[in-house]
Amino acid sequence: MALFLQQILNGLTLGGVYSLVALGLTLVYGILHVPNFAHGAFYMAGAYVSYYLMTTLGVNYWLAMVGAALVVAALSMLADRLVFHPLRNSPELHDMIAAIGILLFLEAGAQALWGADFHRMPTPYGQIVDIFGLTAPLQRLLIIGAAFALMVLLHLFLTRTMTGATIMAMAQNRDGAALVGIDATRVTLLVFAISGALAAIAATLYAPINLVYPSMGNLVITKAFVIIILGGMGSIPGAIVGGLIIGMAESFGGFYVSTDYKDIIAFVLLVVILSIRPQGLFAGKAA
Known part of the structure; x- marks a missing residue:
């Protein structure tokens, strides 16, 4: 029983990180309808900024997380202004190629x-905590708590504030939102900032129990794409539920089957679910 609960804990940890990354990705997709392959590089940049602030400047962990979120949010907005905005009237393939270019540029820079x-x-937070007989690293509990708190805050922001309502309006109908006076440029920049900040926070939460290296975002962003397809393209609930499904599947699959196949499980699960429900789990639901 203890081993089973341990896998649930591991699944929640992975699912929380994946969901945060997928949320940022699905927000940008909802506005631009462009798969942002550079999102994995923003995740990587967040980890490196936090690492630099903590190891070189001696900044507190939480302040380093805030600093990384601000830096990557600014970097994400800069990418929109310099790359995506000039291509707004171009074919979607051009945006995808440009996003890959940003990814390669940031990896080379790192x-x-x-x-x-x-x-x-x-x-x-390297301590070990004993909860009802289950031993768990405090950092993993921190990841779970912070990730789900951010998901709740994001949901409240999108559904209970006027700014969130403008974002949802843009996601549903960009042209219609512009016709009623919503500033498309301002909303787009805000969405990119939120997306970058979520990626940086996810990376800062997960990096202490993982490693920081230039290509660390590649596998994460691949799984994030699996998650948003699984949950339904542009669906925020789908990104959260999809992230948890993939996290749990990897945790239990790696333990009960083999860790060698852990990274393949997400893609197998995608094929199985889409063969039953091709539109995704939450297709058509933006919030």
Whole structure:
């Protein structure tokens, strides 16, 4: 029983991280309808900014997380202004190629600044906690708590505030939102900022129990695409539920089958679910 509960804990940890990354990705897709392959590079950049702030400048873990969120939010908005906005009237293929270009550029930049070696981010939460006989690293509990708190805050922001309502209006009908006076440029920049901040926070939460390296975002963004397809393209509930499904599947599959196949499980699950429900689990639901 203890091993089963341990896998649930591991699944919630992975699912929380995946859901945060997928949420940022699905928000941008809802506005631009362009798969942002550069999102994985923003995730990686967030980890490196936090690592630099903590190890070089001696900044507190939480302040480093806030700093990384602000830096990557600004970087994400800059990518929109310099790359995506000029291509707004171009075929979608051009946006996809440009996003891959941003990904390669940021990975090369990280490698030039910090090298290709793996780095370990320190954490002040390395303690082991005993909960009802289940031992769990405090950092994992922190990931679960922070990830789900952010999901709730994002949901409340999108559904209970005027700014959130404008974002949802843009996601549903960009042209119609512009006709009623919504500033498309301002909303787009805000969405990119939220997307980048979510990626940076997810990376800062997960990096202390993983490693920091230039290509760390590649597998994460691939799984994030699986999640948003699984949950329904542009669906926020789908991104959350899809992330948890993939996290649980990887945790239990890696333990009961083999860790060698852990990263394949997400794609097998995608094929199985889409063969039953091709539109995704939450197709058509934006919030």
